[in-house]
Amino acid sequence: MAITEPIIVSKSLPTIHLDLLRAENDMESKKLLSACRIQGFFYLDLTSDSEICKLWEGMVARMKDYFEQPLEVKMQDSRGSHNYGYIPVGTEPGPKPETKDGYETLKFSRREFLKGSADLTTAVRSEADYFFSFIMHAHTITFMILERLSTQLGLTGSSRFEADHADPGPSLSTLVLLHYPKHNNATALTNVGHLKHTDISTLTFLLAKQWGLQFLSPETNRWEFLEPRPGHAIINVGNFLRFRSGGEMASIVHRVIPLKERQDEDRYSIVYLLRTNDDASFNDPTGKKWTAKEWHDYKYEVFQSPTTLDAKGQILTAMMEENDKMVVREGITSE
DSSP: OOSSOOOOBOOOOOEEEHHHHHTTOHHHHHHHHHHHHHTSEEEEEOTTOHHHHHHHHHHHHHHHHHHTSOHHHHGGGOOSOSSSEEEOTTSSBOSSTTOBOOOEEEEEEHHHHHHTOOOSOHHHHTTHHHHHHHHHHHHHHHHHHHHHHHHHTTOOGGGSGGGGGOTTOOBOOEEEEEEEOOOOTTSOOOBOSEEEEOOSSSEEEEEESSSOEEEEOTTTSSEEEOOOOTTEEEEEEOHHHHHHTTTOSOOOOEEEOOSSSSOOSOEEEEEEEEOOBTTOEEEOTTSOEEEHHHHHHHHHHHHHSHHHHOTTSTTTTTTOEETTEEOOOOOOOBO
16 A cells, blocks of 8 residues: 555544543443444543643654754753663664654653653653643543443453553653654655554554554454544553453554655654553463563564564554454454
């Protein structure tokens, strides 16, 4: 399938209102459950929360300042970690043949937030309180979404989704700041986008003002762009919620590519990955048992070397896609 054509914009995603979820509105919670079961993605209207919207603006400003620094300065924050520190462009394969990924990242582990520390360069430490404030808000919102889903399904006690996300954990929940640099028209496209995958998360909370996110629609079996909307987050179901729900929640394959062949503007996205506690266990669709940390660590290895570790694409997509078509979600158990 061509990477840049056709441009199809999804019309199927529902919008869930944060204020109604907070008020425990039953109809809105039912809409939430339906979205997680069917589309696996939804818009979350944040306009009732001026604080998170203000944080969004401040985060983007701080991201621009950070990523505009010379590479050698940013590399001082490299920690060789999947959850903490700086990672340059081109670390993983890209979505097009013979390309590498087209983004650089700065990551913050929620464990650092709980410790109240940021073991990074002065430029980051001086803004640590701001980044940690965002983590607190995003974590509270995603945790509350889990609570609403548990209630709608009638789950109780340790069977509730949020039960294996309780502090002190530990978990690998992470804030990821991504910058997709604008392409120089004079250079070859060797770094572009983000290869197709499903998320190593329970829920993913995404803020982005620029186009680029596509999902493989479970309703049309085609790649569709998701429109970035002011004042709205895009939330999607990750692997852990799919496994934990016995396959009832849809963790959908997605990727990031430019609308056109080249990235014609700098793209900044803010992602909070809510993850279950490290020792939570589940069975994948093949029946193999994993802990959350085992799945997290192995899948990140696959991201860096998919052709050798995951030739059939089963780990990257968590058995959700085959030959660019969604597979039936069945046969998953959790414990």
